[in-house]
Amino acid sequence: MLEERRILITGGAGFIGSHLAEELVEHNNIVKLYDxxxxxxxxxxxxxxxxxxxxxxxxxxxxxxxxxxxxxxxxDDIEIVFHIAAQPGVRVSVQAPFKTHSTNVTGTLNMLVAVQNSNVEKLINASSSSVYGPPKYLPIDENHPTDPVSPYGASKLAAEKYCKSFYRVYGINVCSLRFFTVYGPRQRPDMAIHIFTQKILRNEPPTIFGDGNQTRDFTFINDTVSGVIASAEAKNTAGEAFNLGKGERCSVNDLISLLIKTTGNAVKPIFTKEMKGDVSHTWADITKAKNILGYNPQISIEAGLKKFVDWYRSTPPNEIPKASP
Ligand SMILES: NC(=O)c1ccc[n+]([C@@H]2O[C@H](COP(=O)([O-])OP(=O)(O)OC[C@H]3O[C@@H](n4cnc5c(N)ncnc54)[C@H](O)[C@@H]3O)[C@@H](O)[C@H]2O)c1
Incomplete structure (x- = not known):
């Protein structure tokens, strides 16, 4: 665990950034959030x-x-930067690709240039499973071809490529972490688990895009945070990319069944046509992160969904992240 280090977290007011900040602050690091x-x-x-x-x-x-x-x-003598800020979301990137591009690509390039001008020892770049595109085999390891479908995936891949190039050309100690569908308390309101839970708790039918047989590797936030922190401590990470998933997958239909069981509210989902930009399956091979980072995700989907539903039920509505109209 990092302790007493001087740390900058970009995107620190967001879902993943704020959980990361809580853990680092708890361990006596001096943390700046930039958002x-x-x-x-x-x-x-x-x-x-x-x-x-x-x-x-x-x-x-x-x-x-x-x-x-x-x-x-x-x-201000920052030693470690966690670059978490981004314009996330496949849908928004399909509707507004320039916004996604400027935040995710130009924003990351700025971060790299700023790190180059500083005494920062290590930069951790938040990337995404979206860089892979349609799976050619499962589970997906880091050598899988990167062929993103959505503008979001393309922007995260471009950001990763800039990171690698800054390592090669300027020796910047940077690695990229490919997150796989992170969930837990304070999850973004545009994400499936959040939307489904909200609907089911209101006894309304959730809408599934496609037939529900698509699968996702859902990763509980605490596991993601432990992997992110481990990546800052580990050696031999410069220029590398790591999958941070749970290493298991669950179909959207099974997810709905689990949420119905967890909430006790029986609702029937509505099926509609698939969304542009989505891939059919994600499932991380996490062997590299286990071996090099010592990453070891713990929380099962059943336990994680219970934590999420408990948080949702016990949180005042004005403290739950809310989608823009
Ligand atoms: N949540 C997931 O499942 C998931 C999956 C794959 C990758 N990621 C990546 O993880 C990171 C965090 O995602 P999240 O779900 O916490 O999203 P989030 O939207 O909750 O957090 C991102 C934060 O960045 C901030 N931000 C956006 N543009 C900024 C700018 N120009 N300058 C400064 N701050 C800015 C936002 O205000 C927000 O607080 C992102 O890089 C995202 O692409 C997330």
Whole structure:
């Protein structure tokens, strides 16, 4: 576990960034959160509620597209940067590819340039399973071809390529982590588990895109955070990419059944046509992360969904992330 290090987290007010920050702050690191609090969804303030009271956490409102501001934040002897900020989501990238591109590609390039101008020892880049595209085999290891379907996947792959190039050309110590569908308390409101849970708790039918036989490797947030922190501590990661999934998969139909069992609310889903940009299956081979990072995800989908539903039920509505209209 990292302790007493000086750390910057971009996107620290978001779902994954705020959980990462809580863990690092708890272990006496000096943490700066850097986030533009954009309106992709609402109630991000609630994500950082507990962090606001911590002496070893500073919250900075700033944009990763502002290179001068990044340079100035890093001047403050930051040792490790977790670059988590992005415009996530396949759907939004299909509707607004320029926004996705500028945040994810230009934003990451800015981060790399700022790190190059600084004394930062290590940069961790949040990437995505979307870089792979349609699976040629399962489970997917890091040598699987990268052939993204969505503009989002293309942007995350371009960002990874910039990271690798900055390692090769300038020796920047950077690695990329390919997250596989992360869920848990405070999950983004545009993600399936969040939408399904909200509907089922209201006794409304959830809508499934396609026949529901598509599968996803759902990863509980605590497991993702432990992998992210392990990647900062591990050696031999420069220029590398790692899958951070659970290493198991679940179909959307089974997910709905589990949510019905967990909530006790019996509802019948509605099926509609598949969404453009989605892939049929994701399933991570996590051998590389296990061997090099010591990553060892623990939370089963049943246990993780129970934690999510418990959080949803016990949280005041004004503290639950809410989709923009
Ligand atoms: N959640 C998942 O399942 C998942 C899966 C694969 C990859 N990822 C990646 O993980 C990272 C975090 O995802 P998340 O689900 O926590 O998303 P999120 O939207 O909750 O968090 C992203 C944060 O970045 C901030 N941000 C966006 N643009 C910014 C900018 N220009 N300057 C500064 N801050 C900005 C947002 O305000 C937000 O708080 C992203 O890089 C995403 O692509 C997430």
């Amino acid at each position: 533009n609090f954009n309106d992709f969804y609402f109630n991000k303030e609630a994500n950082i509620k507990s962090l606001k009271e911590k002496k070893n956490c500073e919250i900075i409102k700033g944009d990763i597209l502002d290179l001068e501001a990044l340079n100035s934040v890093l001047k």
